[in-house]
Amino acid sequence: MNSIGKDCDELKKQYDACFNSWFSEQFLKGRTDDSACAPIFRVYQECVKRAMLEQKIDLSKIGAEYSTRSEYEGAGSSAAGGKQQGSKS
């Protein structure tokens, strides 16, 4: 699957390959340490954020809308919110 930014396609392909194997080989088997794909994720993220800026896609509005929804909070996003500042981005 392509990225929304044409020049991110190759990075996305590499990251997806890393994630898919981590997801099936590690995560589903109970090993939740996700540092294996972190370096490629960081590079890919920078590229996507740039592409979003260029295409004027604003996720922050949607993000705010979602965070007020109780159903999503029920799925554990309160914990996610607490760790937000420590995230990789």
Added chain:
Amino acid sequence: MKIWTSEHTFNHPWETVTQAAWRKYPNPMTPSIIGTDVVERQVVNGVLHTHRLVQSKWYFPKWTHALIGTAKTCFASERSTVDPERKQMVLKTNNLTFCRNISVDEVLYYEPHPADGSKTLLKQEATVTVYGVPLSHYMEDLLTSTISSNAGKGRQGLEWVIGLINTEVKGIARGTDELIHSTRRSIDEVTESARKSMDEISVQAAKAAKAMHIT
């Protein structure tokens, strides 16, 4: 506001279906999805949280264009959680830039089937709301039926990806490109052969005409 719900059982274990869910696109059944990107992803208390941006192209009948505009690229925001211990995957999609008059929210739940743990139950619900345009109810009906048919295609698409994963597991993977290619080929086969025979007819006709002119 219009609410649409559906259930579907996949004859595959939850682990296979969730792996396939991440690799759902591209598949030949849902060409409307043209791009996906992970915007944020982290594991919190053993649960994987992902925020994805999904780019799609929707086509609607011409009469709606005056109301919601022609087909254009849309961005949807998809937030998901995967809990490997509880064996639950939840994906919530909210359209970002469809049109400020329309809101489409979709939720997908993937869980092991309560009656048979070797199968996976998909519960799906979509809420469609159209604000402040004429014929709102018609628009909502139209969108709901579009979602309904897209959901069917989405499930077929997922089955297709599961087939691909199972093939890979068996070690006889032929590669995604080749599979996509062969699937497309079979879909296009009828059109293609029809076109070919038309081409042949015209070539033959041209030859005949030429021959008649020369001789």
